Amino acid sequence: MILLTRKAEFSAAHYYWNKKLTPEENERIFGKCSNRNGHGHNYTLEVTVAGEVDPVTGFVVDLKLLKDILEREVVSVYDHRHLNHEVPEFAETMPTTENVAIAIWKRLDGKIPNAKLHRVRVYEMADLFADFYGEF
Numbered sequence: 001m002i003l004l005t006r007k008a009e010f011s012a013a014h015y016y017w018n019k020k021l022t023p024e025e026n027e028r029i030f031g032k033c034s035n036r037n038g039h040g041h042n043y044t045l046e047v048t049v050a051g052e053v054d055p056v057t058g059f060v061v062d063l064k065l066l067k068d069i070l071e072r073e074v075v076s077v078y079d080h081r082h083l084n085h086e087v088p089e090f091a092e093t094m095p096t097t098e099n100v101a102i103a104i105w106k107r108l109d110g111k112i113p114n115a116k117l118h119r120v121r122v123y124e125m126a127d128l129f130a131d132f133y134g135e136f
């Protein structure tokens with residue numbers, strides 16, 4: 001078994017606001033991230049798949065196909081969008097780095113032929129990332 005990682009990038013806006021909390025609690029917990037006009041990030045996504053090397057191609061997965069899957073399932077849905085308002089999974093769930101990683105896992109799981117999704121890593125910025133391995 002070998003691991004292969006492909007990167008993709010997208011830019012998106014978000015804010016943090018939990019409807020179950022009071023406005024004062026939201027502002028205290030989330031600070032400037034609670035501004036409901038939102039703010040943007042340049043996200044970097046790393047998707048790692050696990051599989052066996054095909055003896056004919058030398059690949060675990062078709063790299064063009066993997067790129068196309070990331071584009072179709074994630075980048076085309078998230079890029080230049082307001083995550084809270086335009087991406088269905090964040091209508092009720094706050095688009096934190098952690099939740100974005102989980103959501104991307106759900107979008108990709110089972111969609112990559114001949115390989116198993118191993119890890120989804122999402123960088124919200126260069127010094128902050130979340131890893132999800134598909135287990136709660």
Ligand SMILES: [Zn+2]
Nearest residue numbers: 014033039041
């Ligand atoms: Zn943010």
